[in-house]
Amino acid sequence: MVQSGGESIYLCGNSLGLMPLTTSACVMEELEDWKNLGVEGHFHARHPWMPYHEFLTENMAAVVGALPSEVVVMNSLTVNLHLMMVSFYRPTRERFKILFDYSPFPSDRYAIHSQLKFHGYDPDEGMIELRPLPGTEIISQEQISFVLEKQGHEIALVLIGGVNYYTGQAYDLKSITRDAHAQGCMVGFDLAHAAGNIRLDLHNAGPDFAAWCTYKYLNSGPGSLAGCFVHERHHNDPNLHRFAGWWGHDKSVRFKMGDKYIPIKTAEGWQLSNPPILSMAAVRASLDIFKEAGMGALRTKSEKLTAYLEYMVNSLGSDRISIITPSDPAQRGCQISLRMLRPDKKLFEYISGRGVIADWREPDVIRVAPVPLYNTFTDVYNFISVLEDGLRIS
Numbered sequence: 001m002v003q004s005g006g007e008s009i010y011l012c013g014n015s016l017g018l019m020p021l022t023t024s025a026c027v028m029e030e031l032e033d034w035k036n037l038g039v040e041g042h043f044h045a046r047h048p049w050m051p052y053h054e055f056l057t058e059n060m061a062a063v064v065g066a067l068p069s070e071v072v073v074m075n076s077l078t079v080n081l082h083l084m085m086v087s088f089y090r091p092t093r094e095r096f097k098i099l100f101d102y103s104p105f106p107s108d109r110y111a112i113h114s115q116l117k118f119h120g121y122d123p124d125e126g127m128i129e130l131r132p133l134p135g136t137e138i139i140s141q142e143q144i145s146f147v148l149e150k151q152g153h154e155i156a157l158v159l160i161g162g163v164n165y166y167t168g169q170a171y172d173l174k175s176i177t178r179d180a181h182a183q184g185c186m187v188g189f190d191l192a193h194a195a196g197n198i199r200l201d202l203h204n205a206g207p208d209f210a211a212w213c214t215y216k217y218l219n220s221g222p223g224s225l226a227g228c229f230v231h232e233r234h235h236n237d238p239n240l241h242r243f244a245g246w247w248g249h250d251k252s253v254r255f256k257m258g259d260k261y262i263p264i265k266t267a268e269g270w271q272l273s274n275p276p277i278l279s280m281a282a283v284r285a286s287l288d289i290f291k292e293a294g295m296g297a298l299r300t301k302s303e304k305l306t307a308y309l310e311y312m313v314n315s316l317g318s319d320r321i322s323i324i325t326p327s328d329p330a331q332r333g334c335q336i337s338l339r340m341l342r343p344d345k346k347l348f349e350y351i352s353g354r355g356v357i358a359d360w361r362e363p364d365v366i367r368v369a370p371v372p373l374y375n376t377f378t379d380v381y382n383f384i385s386v387l388e389d390g391l392r393i394s
């Protein structure tokens with residue numbers, strides 16, 4: 001990664017993944033096919049646009065551990081969360097609450113708040129935020145189970161970030177799903193910080209739905225399309241509410257332009273519009289790389305890379321920073337969140353000035369994410385050298 005003025009140490013793949021070298025060619029292919037073929041590209045492009053999203057499904061399903069029929073690439077993340085809540089958040093007067101994890105990404109909080117309001121419920125009453133025990137940043141599975149046992153009967157939906165964007169904690173999706181389903185709650189996961197980062201086994205974990213963006217660990221470009229998972233148990237349910245559009249309609253008769261909506265009996269049945277092919281081309285380029293590398297190998301390297309980062313931070317022995325991310329590899333992805341114990345941004349400003357690209361999250365956290373696909377142990381070593389200087393000088 002080159003920054004204006006010199007080399008940088010890029011540790012920000014949790015916010016925007018770097019561009020694969022193959023992306024330009026994939027996007028150019030579509031531009032050229034459009035230039036040469038016009039509307040004919042729908043069927044005659046090298047990768048025909050009509051079924052383009054289907055070229056992504058298998059590789060995306062492998063990334064999240066789902067059946068291909070359970071996955072579709074469409075829209076963007078917050079849009080997918082809303083569409084999923086249309087189907088899976090069906091509140092009643094007795095059961096209307098939504099349980100979510102501490103300090104979710106703001107968009108998720110706004111989405112949850114607005115869904116409660118939309119259905120005529122008081123968000124202050126309906127939003128249950130899991131909070132870490134005093135003195136910790138971590139939410140234990142016992143805590144989640146306890147809340148579900150006590151309040152599960154009033155909870156319509158459990159919507160949790162697979163990996164918390166702030167602390168970097170990875171949750172046990174299978175146990176959450178089991179405990180929530182035992183109480184009759186629907187379960188969805190926001191996998192923005194989990195997809196392409198940790199091993200996922202969505203089909204067997206069994207949530208009702210999940211959604212994730214592709215521009216973070218999945219390297220598909222700023223604002224690129226999102227992934228969506230609907231468990232196969234829901235594919236054939238004619239009673240599910242959903243918002244409909246022509247791209248979710250039975251493909252064999254879509255172009256008969258009939259009046260009656262017949263949803264595709266897979267996750268594709270939740271699509272609304274024909275998708276932006278240029279963006280899909282970038283997703284395709286990236287997923288091909290994930291297929292080649294394999295999530296297993298990536299995760300093996302990732303655990304070592306992050307353990308090295310953790311070890312090196314701890315060995316600085318500084319009383320100005322503490323790691324708030326769990327040290328158990330099963331409870332985190334690649335990201336480490338460093339809490340500043342002095343309430344200023346000086347250290348962050350120093351390392352940024354030295355070419356480290358990480359990010360600052362208010363009020364006092366620097367997030368650092370060594371990504372196994374393109375970061376090296378040398379990147380981590382160089383980061384630590386800069387951090388060490390910063391602790392001495394700033």
Ligand SMILES: *Cc1c(COP(=O)(O)O)cnc(C)c1O
Nearest residue numbers: 076077078105107165190192213
């Ligand atoms: C990045 C992120 C978002 C962003 O939402 P968009 O709809 O893609 O803009 C939402 N939720 C979480 C948890 C995120 O990490």
